Amino acid sequence: MADSDGRQVDSINHSTEEDVKLQEVVQAKCEGKELTKEEKQRLRKEKKQHKKNKKDDRGPPEKEKEKEKASVLAPSKPATQSPAHKAPVPVNASASESPVAAEKPAKSKAEQRAERRARQDTERASKQGKKEGGQQSASSKPKATPNELQPVVKRLPEHIQVDDPAALKKLAKKLERQQVPLRSDYGYKVSLFSHLHQYSRKNPPTQQISIPATVIHPSIVRLGLQYSQGIIAGSNARSVALLHAFKQVIQDYSTPPNEELSRDLVNKLSPYISFLSQCRPLSASMGNAIKHIKKEISNIPSQCKEEEAKRRLQECIDSYINEKIILASEAISKYAIEKISDGDVILVYGCSSLVNHILCEAFEKQRKFRVIVVDSRPRLEGREALRRLVKKGIRCTYVLISALSYILPEVSKVFLGAHALLANGYVMSRVGTSQIALVAKAYNVPVLVCCETYKFCERVQTDSFVSNELDDPDDLIVTRNGKTHLENWQTVKSLGLLNLVYDVTPPDFVDLVITDLGMIPCTSVPVVLRVKNVDQ
Amino acid sequence: MPGADKETDLSERIESFLSELKRCGSGAGSLRGSAETARETTALLRRITAQARWGNAGDLMEIIRKEGRRMTAAQPSETTVGNMVRRVLKIIREEYARSRGSTEEADQQESLHKLLTSGGSSEDNFRQHFAHLKANVIEAINELLTELEGTTDNISMQALEHIHSNEVIMTIGRSRTVEAFLKDAARKRKFHVMVAECAPFCQGHEMATSLSKEDIETTVIPDAAIFAVMSRVNKVIIGTQTVLANGGLRAVNGTHTLALAAKHHSTPLIVCAPMFKLSPQFPNEEDTFHKFVSPHEVLPFTEGEILSKVNAHGPVFDYVPPELITLFISNIGGNAPSYIYRLMSELYHPEDHEL
Numbered sequence: 001m002a003d004s005d006g007r008q009v010d011s012i013n014h015s016t017e018e019d020v021k022l023q024e025v026v027q028a029k030c031e032g033k034e035l036t037k038e039e040k041q042r043l044r045k046e047k048k049q050h051k052k053n054k055k056d057d058r059g060p061p062e063k064e065k066e067k068e069k070a071s072v073l074a075p076s077k078p079a080t081q082s083p084a085h086k087a088p089v090p091v092n093a094s095a096s097e098s099p100v101a102a103e104k105p106a107k108s109k110a111e112q113r114a115e116r117r118a119r120q121d122t123e124r125a126s127k128q129g130k131k132e133g134g135q136q137s138a139s140s141k142p143k144a145t146p147n148e149l150q151p152v153v154k155r156l157p158e159h160i161q162v163d164d165p166a167a168l169k170k171l172a173k174k175l176e177r178q179q180v181p182l183r184s185d186y187g188y189k190v191s192l193f194s195h196l197h198q199y200s201r202k203n204p205p206t207q208q209i210s211i212p213a214t215v216i217h218p219s220i221v222r223l224g225l226q227y228s229q230g231i232i233a234g235s236n237a238r239s240v241a242l243l244h245a246f247k248q249v250i251q252d253y254s255t256p257p258n259e260e261l262s263r264d265l266v267n268k269l270s271p272y273i274s275f276l277s278q279c280r281p282l283s284a285s286m287g288n289a290i291k292h293i294k295k296e297i298s299n300i301p302s303q304c305k306e307e308e309a310k311r312r313l314q315e316c317i318d319s320y321i322n323e324k325i326i327l328a329s330e331a332i333s334k335y336a337i338e339k340i341s342d343g344d345v346i347l348v349y350g351c352s353s354l355v356n357h358i359l360c361e362a363f364e365k366q367r368k369f370r371v372i373v374v375d376s377r378p379r380l381e382g383r384e385a386l387r388r389l390v391k392k393g394i395r396c397t398y399v400l401i402s403a404l405s406y407i408l409p410e411v412s413k414v415f416l417g418a419h420a421l422l423a424n425g426y427v428m429s430r431v432g433t434s435q436i437a438l439v440a441k442a443y444n445v446p447v448l449v450c451c452e453t454y455k456f457c458e459r460v461q462t463d464s465f466v467s468n469e470l471d472d473p474d475d476l477i478v479t480r481n482g483k484t485h486l487e488n489w490q491t492v493k494s495l496g497l498l499n500l501v502y503d504v505t506p507p508d509f510v511d512l513v514i515t516d517l518g519m520i521p522c523t524s525v526p527v528v529l530r531v532k533n534v535d536q
Numbered sequence: 537m538p539g540a541d542k543e544t545d546l547s548e549r550i551e552s553f554l555s556e557l558k559r560c561g562s563g564a565g566s567l568r569g570s571a572e573t574a575r576e577t578t579a580l581l582r583r584i585t586a587q588a589r590w591g592n593a594g595d596l597m598e599i600i601r602k603e604g605r606r607m608t609a610a611q612p613s614e615t616t617v618g619n620m621v622r623r624v625l626k627i628i629r630e631e632y633a634r635s636r637g638s639t640e641e642a643d644q645q646e647s648l649h650k651l652l653t654s655g656g657s658s659e660d661n662f663r664q665h666f667a668h669l670k671a672n673v674i675e676a677i678n679e680l681l682t683e684l685e686g687t688t689d690n691i692s693m694q695a696l697e698h699i700h701s702n703e704v705i706m707t708i709g710r711s712r713t714v715e716a717f718l719k720d721a722a723r724k725r726k727f728h729v730m731v732a733e734c735a736p737f738c739q740g741h742e743m744a745t746s747l748s749k750e751d752i753e754t755t756v757i758p759d760a761a762i763f764a765v766m767s768r769v770n771k772v773i774i775g776t777q778t779v780l781a782n783g784g785l786r787a788v789n790g791t792h793t794l795a796l797a798a799k800h801h802s803t804p805l806i807v808c809a810p811m812f813k814l815s816p817q818f819p820n821e822e823d824t825f826h827k828f829v830s831p832h833e834v835l836p837f838t839e840g841e842i843l844s845k846v847n848a849h850g851p852v853f854d855y856v857p858p859e860l861i862t863l864f865i866s867n868i869g870g871n872a873p874s875y876i877y878r879l880m881s882e883l884y885h886p887e888d889h890e891l
Contacts, residue, residue, distance in 0.1 A: 190755050192765075192768060376735070376758060376759060376760035377733070377735050377738075377758050377759070377760070378758060383835070383839065386842060386846060387842055390842045390845050390846060396845070396846050396847070397846065397847040397848070397849065398834065398835050398846050398847070398848045398849075399834065399848070399849050399850075400735050400736060400759070400834055400850075401735075401759050401760050401790075401793075402734060402735055402759045402789045402790030402793070403789050403790075403834075403849055403850070403851050404792075404793055405789075405792035405793060405854050405855075406789065406826070406849065406851040406854065407849065430760075431758075431760045431761050431764055432759075432760025432761070434763045434764060435760060435762055435763040435764075435793055435797065438763055438793075438796055438797060438800060439792075439793055439796055442796050463767050464764040464765070464767075465767075465768070476733070476756055476758060478738055478741070480737065480738060485738075485741035485742050485744075485745050486741050486744070486745065486756065489745075489756075492745070492748045492749070493748075493751075494748045494751055494752060494753045494754060495744060495745065495748035495754050495755075495756070496753075496754070496755040496756070497755070497756050498730075498755050498756065498757045498761065498765075499758065500757075500758075500761045500764055500765075503761070503763065503764035504764075
């Protein structure tokens with residue numbers, strides 16, 4: 001990076017005056033002011049000039065390096081701007097400039113692309129000249145050097161801004177542009193949670209799509225439906241399904257003429273991601289997987305042939321699944337089995353694929369233990385875990401979460417799965433996990449959380465209200481002895497049903513976190529994140 | 537003969553009461569509230585006093601003790617029955633002492649001197665015959681019945697002292713006392729109630745619909761979300777099945793978790809319990825007071841093959857230690873858990889603790 005910067009400085013010294021004007025104009029654009037027609041023409045001319053100068057300075061190979069750099073810088077923005085959430089695509093510099101470009105139908109696509117690249121170069125140079133402050137413009141690109149503490153430019157994720165009408169309008173416009181159906185909320189929402197969406201399972205968003213869907217790939221439509229109906233549940237399962245669907249999408253993708261695969265494919269993925277998040281809000285693991293894929297796509301060199309590029313992407317997805325999920329669970333099992341001794345009584349909650357895997361492995365390695373499965377309404381996921389464990393031959397007991405105080409004196413260890421690990425050490429997991437950790441602490445039973453590192457996310461959260469997911473409230477209705485008390489809850493004005501999906505467990509309730517990097521305390525999560533960011 | 541008819545009639549009534557007790561304990565919580573059980577028990581004891589054959593207080597106490605033992609054996613978890621029996625026994629002792637002319641205070645004081653010198657004589661004390669003893673005892677039992685009728689109202693009257701406006705109150709399951717308490721407060725104040733549904737019987741649903749009919753903002757939450765929402769709750773108000781002698785509770789399952797969550801967030805835990813729920817039992821280390829329902833409620837038969845390989849437990853009650861409780865609200869006012877043992881000595885005689 002250093003040499004090219006030096007060369008850039010040289011090229012800039014060649015045309016400082018133009019650059020000054022260019023910088024001004026670029027700055028004006030950054031601040032969102034309207035450019036007059038003369039200014040735009042001037043800009044065009046200067047860019048062409050600038051490009052010619054640069055061409056004189058360097059040969060063709062450097063031009064490619066520029067292109068690569070430009071494409072690398074673009075995805076570094078999502079890395080710093082909105083971690084862990086669905087990355088709405090207009091983070092690329094190209095997207096922010098496309099409204100401007102759209103006003104000039106006279107320009108050809110190649111010229112626009114060249115302009116964009118040149119602008120990116122000059123912006124980068126100008127930014128390096130000045131001190132990097134907390135510039136809030138959409139096209140700011142703070143470099144992720146590990147020694148500096150980055151001012152994080154964050155946009156609030158949409159799914160926790162439901163009570164803000166401006167945000168809702170913005171979302172509606174974006175979805176319209178992407179031709180993704182907007183899902184409407186259902187039922188009376190408890191006032192504490194008016195900032196979250198609440199959907200009904202009976203109205204999936206696929207009802208509003210025409211068949212065959214023009215914009216959204218059919219495997220994505222199927223995936224969205226499976227998410228919204230709860231057919232695929234559990235963060236590992238959702239991520240793996242997502243990656244397989246993306247593999248299919250890449251397989252069927254063909255680059256349109258005059259477009260580059262590395263840019264166009266990323267743009268194609270954004271309506272799919274919007275659609276999926278309408279079906280069900282993305283999980284932290286899915287967000288990390290999407291970020292990884294986008295980075296890989298943008299890293300494809302432009303001279304790579306399409307077939308070659310597709311093959312490379314498929315391999316990359318396969319290796320992600322293999323490394324982060326499958327091998328990680330093997331590593332975690334290895335560590336966790338050391339913690340299981342003969343005669344143990346282990347308590348698990350709900351259905352975590354990782355914890356089930358650990359227990360099955362331990363049973364195969366001839367450890368003698370028995371398992372207590374705790375379950376809760378309305379999801380009753382523990383029954384699935386019970387089936388899997390009983391099939392293996394493990395001795396199991398089954399209780400509901402209200403019987404926890406009764407059963408806990410028998411328990412020697414508690415194993416919990418996690419949906420995500422937040423940067424302040426809190427564990428985000430299925431609702432009820434924090435309760436189990438609380439009561440276990442009161443009875444002095446050790447609590448071990450098992451979580452792969454790809455689920456670590458940079459968000460912080462201290463309670464279960466600010467960011468959560470509300471499931472279909474009708475799930476709470478139950479018929480007992482022929483009577484359904486809550487049947488007409490919609491008609492009663494002051495009655496609300498609350499069906500939370502996640503809750504956060506404070507780190508003082510958790511004794512140990514077992515990850516594929518080893519066994520760490522809860523508070524070491526930001527350390528792991530930092531190390532991972534440096535590596536990547 | 538009219539005497540024999542009365543006797544058979546009496547024993548019939550006792551038998552039917554016993555069979556009802558046995559039946560109502562099987563699942564679905566209590567079909568009748570504890571207040572009703574207490575009233576019926578007291579009415580039955582009054583009838584026994586009126587119709588059974590007895591000559592002196594000692595005989596009456598023997599009869600009542602015998603019937604009381606049968607009743608508690610029919611449904612051990614329904615402690616109000618035993619409590620009422622002990623109350624009546626205490627009434628008999630008091631009336632006897634009054635008839636004899638000695639003051640209550642002198643009798644109650646158990647000085648060391650008295651214990652050593654008058655050990656055996658207390659038995660004979662109840663053998664004297666008094667003509668008006670029957671009438672006095674029945675009158676006293678009537679007073680007890682009126683007291684029982686007014687307990688719920690007495691407790692609800694204190695509601696406004698404890699609930700201010702814009703509060704978020706959490707409760708669990710269904711307690712008629714708490715229902716009346718909250719409805720009374722809702723007449724004057726606006727607040728929000730969160731009801732934990734308390735699986736597997738989900739009695740919280742009934743509670744929520746009944747509260748929302750009175751225009752109280754109610755939310756039903758599953759048991760798993762208790763800790764998640766506890767940080768926004770201002771008070772936890774619960775009912776209970778029994779108040780134990782150390783100030784602890786035997787309440788519906790899930791209450792211990794609720795109490796721990798409230799303690800963690802320093803939220804006050806208020807128990808609305810009328811005095812007839814106070815029982816002289818102490819909690820044991822072993823689970824001897826646990827009661828279970830059919831595992832079918834927990835893991836239904838539709839689950840098929842795994843049923844035979846799995847143990848499923850469905851406990852009905854939880855023990856809540858007194859350190860987690862902030863306040864008891866009963867028909868005689870508010871008390872701290874540390875005062876419960878004193879109240880107990882006013883209600884029951886120590887010799888009646890074991891029936």
